[in-house]
Amino acid sequence: MTPPAPQSADQTTASPAPRTGSHPVVRAPQPRVLRNAILALAVGGFGIGVTEFAMMGLLQNVADDMAVSISDAGHVISAYALGVVVGAPVLATLGTRIPRKHLAVWLMVLFTVGNLSAFFAPTYPWLVVTRFIAGLPHGAYFGVAALIAASLAPATRRAHAIAMVMMGLSVANVIGVPIATWLGQALGWRTMFVFVAAIGALAVVLIARIVPFLPADPNASPLRELGALRRPQVWYALLTGVVGFGGFFAMYSYIGPIMTTVTGLDAAWLPLVVGLYGLGMVLGNLVGGRLADRSVVGGIVLGLIVTCALLAVFAVLVHWPVPALLMVLLIGASGSVLVPGLQARLMDVAADAQTLAAALNHSALNIANALGAFLGGVVISLGLGLVAPIVMGAILAAAGLPVIGLSVLRQRRRGSATA
Numbered sequence: 001m002t003p004p005a006p007q008s009a010d011q012t013t014a015s016p017a018p019r020t021g022s023h024p025v026v027r028a029p030q031p032r033v034l035r036n037a038i039l040a041l042a043v044g045g046f047g048i049g050v051t052e053f054a055m056m057g058l059l060q061n062v063a064d065d066m067a068v069s070i071s072d073a074g075h076v077i078s079a080y081a082l083g084v085v086v087g088a089p090v091l092a093t094l095g096t097r098i099p100r101k102h103l104a105v106w107l108m109v110l111f112t113v114g115n116l117s118a119f120f121a122p123t124y125p126w127l128v129v130t131r132f133i134a135g136l137p138h139g140a141y142f143g144v145a146a147l148i149a150a151s152l153a154p155a156t157r158r159a160h161a162i163a164m165v166m167m168g169l170s171v172a173n174v175i176g177v178p179i180a181t182w183l184g185q186a187l188g189w190r191t192m193f194v195f196v197a198a199i200g201a202l203a204v205v206l207i208a209r210i211v212p213f214l215p216a217d218p219n220a221s222p223l224r225e226l227g228a229l230r231r232p233q234v235w236y237a238l239l240t241g242v243v244g245f246g247g248f249f250a251m252y253s254y255i256g257p258i259m260t261t262v263t264g265l266d267a268a269w270l271p272l273v274v275g276l277y278g279l280g281m282v283l284g285n286l287v288g289g290r291l292a293d294r295s296v297v298g299g300i301v302l303g304l305i306v307t308c309a310l311l312a313v314f315a316v317l318v319h320w321p322v323p324a325l326l327m328v329l330l331i332g333a334s335g336s337v338l339v340p341g342l343q344a345r346l347m348d349v350a351a352d353a354q355t356l357a358a359a360l361n362h363s364a365l366n367i368a369n370a371l372g373a374f375l376g377g378v379v380i381s382l383g384l385g386l387v388a389p390i391v392m393g394a395i396l397a398a399a400g401l402p403v404i405g406l407s408v409l410r411q412r413r414r415g416s417a418t419a
Helices: 031-066 075-094 100-119 124-152 155-187 191-210 222-230 232-252 255-262 267-294 296-317 321-349 354-381 388-418
Strands: 016-020 023-026
Touching: 031 075, 031 100, 031 124, 031 155, 031 191, 075 124, 075 354, 100 124, 100 191, 124 155, 124 321, 124 354, 155 191, 155 267, 155 321, 232 255, 232 296, 232 321, 232 354, 232 388, 255 267, 255 321, 267 296, 267 321, 296 321, 296 388, 321 354, 354 388
Parallel strands: none
Antiparallel strands: 016 023
């Protein structure tokens, strides 16, 4: 049973138009309602972005307080990523019969409780468990939020609406993560979780009061959602994200030592590096949404090509501080260009299994994170130096191109056969 959500005077229930195929077509609400709904959903994304990335700057504080090694403290980050990978398909599938607005509220409640539990974690193992719990709603939340935004927006602005929801994650890297890191360093690392829980609680209230009600598809079922996994195009889209976006993480996972050892920057400049990356994410989201509205596949292909080229150039310019800083900004933008396109591609090829497919995008991106970091570490361990992860990133980004190419080729052949 889902609780009734309070309706504000500004809120309108989106009324379904005649059904097309198996999906209800929703009449777009007034622009102000759409804008406010996206803002409410983006607040939740902002909180998710803070808790995901701020922990990286507080690892030493956690290790010292919990009396564990820095590598053990790193498992706190891995536990969150594992929660994302597991939670996205499980929660999206189980929540398929819940109206999307209510599902978004419950996912954000779970996120808030998970982060607040981390504040009270008495031991290191309990902290790891709470981080896993906090990661569970991550992918499912972004998936259902993207579906809500796409349902409310005009067809020609669908990817842009998705990008605006994802903007919360990007802005978190520019504003939220530095604030949370400062709070954690000044008042204790646990304070970061209180900050995030407060953002989560605010998102719960805003979503409940502002986001229009969208009725659940009466034909939806967990079994139908799982049907997405039988569609080769879904796997092609996921693999494109894993491989192509993995190239970005192969470089960014080691950005600290790269900038201090190879570029020669003092460690005090690293907040600027992270801030430039976050600013690049904001710009990339804006561009990526508009590109995907013109052509979903075209936006993905362009994002992969540009990311590959920029990483190759970065491998050359990394030795000079000013060009290196500029490249961090541009690579952050090119990587983020991919996200709205990949999200829209999965929604396009999922047919009647929209919820699961939309959520799986974030599982794929977290697998990309793990793959990129792993392969970047492999080339470093082989003694190839800290420029090697940048080159590996360029190779992975290039490897995403044949995957999306095969996807399009197969789709065209099937279309010709059907015709």
